[in-house]
Structure formats: C-alpha cells, structure tokens
Amino acid sequence: MAAVDLLEKRSSFYSDRQHLVVVHDFVGGDRAFAFLGYGDDWREHRRIFHQHYHGQVVENYHPRMAKEARKLTIRLLTTHDFMQSLRVFAGAIILGITFGMEIQDHNNLYVLLAEKAINRLLVAATPGSYMVDSIPLMRYIPSWAPGGQFKHEAADLNEHLTLMFEQPIEFVKKALLQGIAEPCVAATLLGNMDDKEDLEKSKRERVIQNVTGVAYLGGADSTASALGTFILAMVMNPAVQSTAQEQIDRVVGSACLPDFTYRDSLPYVAAIMYEVLRWRPVAPLGIAHRVMVDDEYNGYHIPAGAAVVSNAWAILHDPARFPSPDTFDPTRWLTPDGQLSKTTLDATNMAVFGFGRRICPGNDFAMASIWIAMVHILAIYNIEKPVDDAGKVVEPSGEYTSGFVVHPVPFGAVFKPRSEAGRSLIESLIDD
Ligand code: HEM
Secondary structure: OHHHHHHHOOOOOOOEOOOOHHHHHHOOHHHOHHHOOOOHHHHHHHHHHHHHHOHHHHHHOHHHHHHHHHHHHHHHHHOOOHHHHHHHHHHHHHHHHHHOOOOOOOOOHHHHHHHHHHHHHHHHOOOOOOHHHOOHHHHHOOOOOOOOHHHHHHHHHHHHHHHHHHHHHHHHHHHHHHOOOOOOHHHHHHHOOOOOOHHHHHHHHHHHHHHHHHHHHHHHHHHHHHHHHHHHHHHHOHHHHHHHHHHHHHHOOOOOOOOHHHHHHOHHHHHHHHHHHHHOOOOOOOOOEEOOOOEEEOOEEEOOOOEEOOOHHHHHOOOOOOOOOOOOOHHHHEOOOOOEOHHHHOHHHHOOOOOHHHOOOOHHHHHHHHHHHHHHHHHHEEEEOOEOOOOOEOOOOOOEOOOOOOOEOOOOOEEEEOOHHHHHHHHHHHOO
C-alpha cells in the first residue's frame, strides 16, 4: 500500500506538516502538536503525550471511562439529543482524565470555549481557507486594508486558543495549591516540575499546556463522531445489534453492566467497533504529511515540500480488501469461529488513525472510550428508528457532514430499555 510504503517505511522524511501562514504564524495553532513541524520540539511533545496516553497507561483510566459510560446510559434514558450526550461522554472522559474536571453537560464554560477555538482552528488548517496561504505576501497587508480582514479573525482565534490551552492548567495549578487537585495527567506533569530551573520551568509548563490541551482537541469530536456512526449503524442494522446483544447476554448476563474485563470475551462487539471505524472513517483524509526531501515512488517524482494525503476512505473502501465496502458487516473482522482476526490488532490496518511517526497517539485511548460506550448502550438499550405522528418509520438519510472530522447529519434514534431489569439497573445507577 502506497501509504505504508511512504508514510511508514520512509517516515524519517515523510513526517513533517505543511506550514500554514494563518495557523502557524498568526494564531500559534502549532501549540497543538498535530500541526507542529517535524523536529525536536514535536518529538518532545509527542514523547510526553505518549507517556500519559499509550495503551498500558490507558488501562489506569478504565474505571473513569466506565463511570462516564454509566452516566451516558442514564442520560440516554431521558435525552432528546443523543448526539449531545455522546459529545458530553467523549469530552468528560478526556477532561476528567487530563485535568480532573467534572463535566455534566455541554454548557460547561471550558467546553464552549474549546469547541469554538477548535472549530475555527480546523477551518484555518483546511488548505484554501485563507488566501494568504497561497499568496504569502498578503501577510504584509495592514489589517484595516482590503484583504487584511484575516488578521482580525486570526487575532481573535489566537486569544481563544491561548485561553483554551492556559485555562485548564491554571485550574489544576490552583487545585494543587489548595491541596484539592484530583489525580490527573496535568497534576502529575506539574508535580514533576519542582526540580526544574526557572527558565526550564516556563518552557516545560508551555509543553505541559500543549500536550494536555491537545487531548480535547484531538479526541473529543473524533470520539463523538465514531459513536454517532455506531448509533447510525445500529439503527440501520438491527440484526447486527441483536447478534451483539446475544453475545453480551451469554457472556456477561443481564444482572450487571459489562466492564473492561469482558473486552476480550466479546469479539463481536470489538468487531462492530472496527467496522464503525472502517465504514465511515472519522477523518476520511487524515492530516496531510509533508515530505521533506525529493523522492521517487513507482516512477513518480514527489518533490520536497509536497503534501501527502492518506485517503483513509479509499483505503477502507477498497473492494479488494473489504468486499461490498459499503455494507456494514462486523464479521469481516472475525475468523470463521467468531474470534477477532489478528489483522485488527494492528492500528495501521485501520488507516483511520493515520500512519508512521505521526500515527494518532490517542488511538488506544479512543478505542477504549468507544468500546465501553458501545457495550453499555448495547447491553441496556434497543436502538430503533423513530416513528412519526402518522405512524411511519423515519429512515435516516445516512448522509455525512463534510470537513476534517465528519459526522452523520442529524438523524432520529429511539433508545428503549431492553427489559424491565435493564431499566431498573439504570434507575439504580441514578441513585449511586
Ligand atoms: C476515533 C477517534 C480518533 C481518530 C479517528 C483519530 C485520528 C487521527 C488521525 C488520522 C491523525 C493524524 C495521523 C497522521 O498524521 O498520520 C491523528 C493525530 C492525532 N491524534 Fe487522533 N484520532 C482519534 C482520537 C484521538 C484521541 C482520543 C486523542 C487524544 C487523547 C488524539 C490525539 C491525537 C494527536 C495529539 C494527534 C497528532 C499526532 C502528531 O501529529 O504527531 N486522537 N488522529
């Protein structure tokens, strides 16, 4: 596969990012190291991020993730906006684990601030959004002159991004001083700073702001997107839903909720997760890599500086690898005896998390969050298409938004507790 040949096997010179004038020079968007050029600074950010979000460490976060999944099942009993509940779930996990924050709903001030900043940063990071990226001399146009408007927008975004990165660290610093800080990634990182010199300290604090701030940026919307696709797939494929529920009932029983100890014994549920990620990839075109030197591949010349886009959609819808690619079929991830096939264990095969040295460092974290939400929802609810006032079933359009991270366009889904026992289980959780 060309993406593997270039982005993985030649990753020492295919791991840079494009320099975007607005993102990099005007708004400091590379505080999110997803946009930082390849080099020592990026390496340092990635190393620290990895220490707190890699596979084994994620296991420490399982209890918190399971707690948020229980809260999600409670919310789904009463909500009219299940997508909002999924967003709250995804955000609460990241903000809880990273900053020790408790998020109850979407009106949390930090969430509102962060979402505004992130949405605008992603627009700025989309090539073609600003003319100055094509005509760099425009950077010298005064902000009041025609063509200089982008500078006002950039100044405003810069302010929002600064707050987004600084506010939660200030929150944790204050809590540490008062001795009331919850155990969280930011508290651990700040706690390890005491032995540093002052100059070293301020540099280090900036890196801490950056690696913690990027978690919400990279993880909240993407996780919510995958869960939105999961709900859509369940609404459209009731037989898949009931096969998963049979497995959960058989392995876990109906007296308790499944937790992470069941992850390996529910291969069909894992297969649904892989199929969700394949069927409607969260970021269909990933984030472009920039090649740093002239290169040749299969007779093609690839000039230094070119943007190399890994088309996750095309890779995951290649009929040679995934027959009938538009069909939602979890069994494609299973062996004939119903076990998870080995290929799923390699994130690269998923393409959905990108490639090489830039591969998504939050992929274990993301898959743990997605799995625990899915298994809770499947254990407790039947997810059905809604019926309108005339008694007609309302079909989802199945369409998606466009953008960097895509979402199903709003559709209806009804969450019906599968049994009285299930309903009582949720109600007992409300009293916890
Ligand atoms: C379903 C969920 C997710 C998907 C589909 C996803 C996908 C991606 C993709 C495609 C990239 C670009 C990879 C490349 O350049 O080759 C990326 C980068 C990144 N992701 Fe994720 N991601 C998800 C969840 C998360 C989570 C939960 C976190 C944080 C906890 C996270 C943090 C990051 C970071 C920091 C980068 C930048 C890596 C770098 O440039 O070195 N992501 N992600």
